[in-house]
Amino acid sequence: MSNSVKDKVVIVTGAGRGIGAGIVQDLAANGARVIIADLNKDASEAVAAEIRKTGAEAHAVSVDVAERQSVKAMISEVASRFGRLDVMFNNAGISQTCPFLDVTEDDFNRIMKVNGLGVLLGTQEAARQMIAQGGGGKIVNTASIAGKQGYPLFAHYCASKFAVVALTQAAARALAEHRITVNCFAPGVVATELWQQLDREFMEHGLTSKPEQAINEFSQSILLGRVSAPKDIAGVTTFLASDASDYITGQTMMVDGGMVLI
DSSP, X not given: OTTOOTTOEEEEETTTSHHHHHHHHHHHHTTOEEEEEXXXXXXXXXXXXXXXXXXXXXXXXXXXXXXXXXXXXXXXXXXXXXXXXXXXXEOOOOOOOOOGGGOOHHHHHHHHIIIIIHHHHHHHHHHHHHHHHOSOEEEEEEOOGGGTSOOTTOHHHHHHHHHHHHHHXXXXXXXXXXTEEEEEEEEOOBOSHHHHHHHHHHHHTTSOSSTTHHHHHHTTTOTTSSOBOHHHHHHHHHHHHSGGGTTOOSOEEEESSSSSOO
């Protein structure tokens, strides 16, 4: 069927937990051959083991998305094991709660290196493999509502996610001649370990007084009335990996329950 991801070889970075784990589980359930890539190899192995219990094909690899040699080694391993790479998800990312006037150079550079440079490197190296093997491919990047709006407690994170949108558009224009599409999706508030971290940081900065206050207050503007879970994202991500999205490129798909209307 036209929306199939069956037998596609798909890498998802940052897939050892959170949104990435949700993305890769749904892809596997739909027949994709998935590679769970994460800085934490134990986490990626655990996700791969769960997927293999369902009878699907899953392989765990370790990667530091901010280091080109690590990304190249990952893609080389996948290409030698599976013969090709069909879809690359540049999903790995980090965040930090920090009042605007307190963001340091180290804070900014750390987040930009993973969230911005990591997407550039992953896109470049995946594209090189796809061009070499021929037949096109798909690259999908994880943006955010923070790639469309600047929030004062997440200025450097927002800058990194605006960068993801820009890199997606630039790559879509650069790679179209090779039949490689490049898109991103933009989650809103997703109940994952990352928000548990942000919730703690809100309290450490004295911005909130009790657990879950931050996520609850930040979620007030969601039109659909609830925070999302990774499974809310997976329909869009599997679609973007499938043949059904072949005529879409350079786009940011909002998956935020109606927080940012563009």
